Amino acid sequence: MPHLVILYTPNLEAQADMGRLCRSLADTMLAQRDDGGAQVFPTGGTRVLAFAAAHYAVADDSDDHAFVYLNLRMAAGRADAVKKRIGDALTACAKVHFEPLLAQRHVGITLQIDEAPGQVYDGKIGNLHALFAAAR
Template identity: 65%
Template sequence: MPHLVLLYTPELEQQADISNLCRALADCMLEQRDESGKAVFPTGGTRVLAFPAAHYAVADGKGDYTFLYANLRMGAGRSASVHKTVGDNLLAVLRAHLDELVQQRPMGITLQIDESPGQVYDAKHSSLHPLFNKNS
């Protein structure tokens, strides 16, 4: 963790570079620092995943509407200030990549951040973390 999942109407794939957006969002996540200057997210655990919605309904269905929903799920323990800073910075990346489309057509962008304090099971199996923890 953290995982940032993007769900969007399929026509966005022709109108926006979703792969580039994913990379920009991941890079933004990796740049985040807490109040003490420590990285907010581990490099090996940072993931951005994007999925076009196979089925969807937007608003009243009478227009050429589109949306992108972004949900960041992170482990508990970060301050409200970190949550706000991370959210503001991720929203800035989303806007930098999608504002031109928002100006051209009716489009909604939603970003939510969830913490997982009530986990009942959290298992990880990864060969990614050791790649980035060698110097720790």
């Protein structure tokens, strides 16, 4: 963890370059530091995934309206000030990415951050963390 999942209306597909947005958001997440200067999110655990909605309705009956929902899920334990900086940085990244599109059409964009305070189960399988731990 952290996992940033993006859901968006498919009427943005041709204009939004969601792959580039994913990379920009991941880079923004990896650049975050806590108050002691340590990297907030582990490189091997940082994931950004984007999915176009199969079905959608946004606002009125116009097919031109679009929406992007970004949800960051992270483990608990970070200071409130750090969480705010993370949210501000991700929002700024999304704003820069979508600014040209916002000048052309109506798009709603929401970012929410959720913590996993009382996880019941968190099973993990993989070797990404070891890859980046060895690179240090």
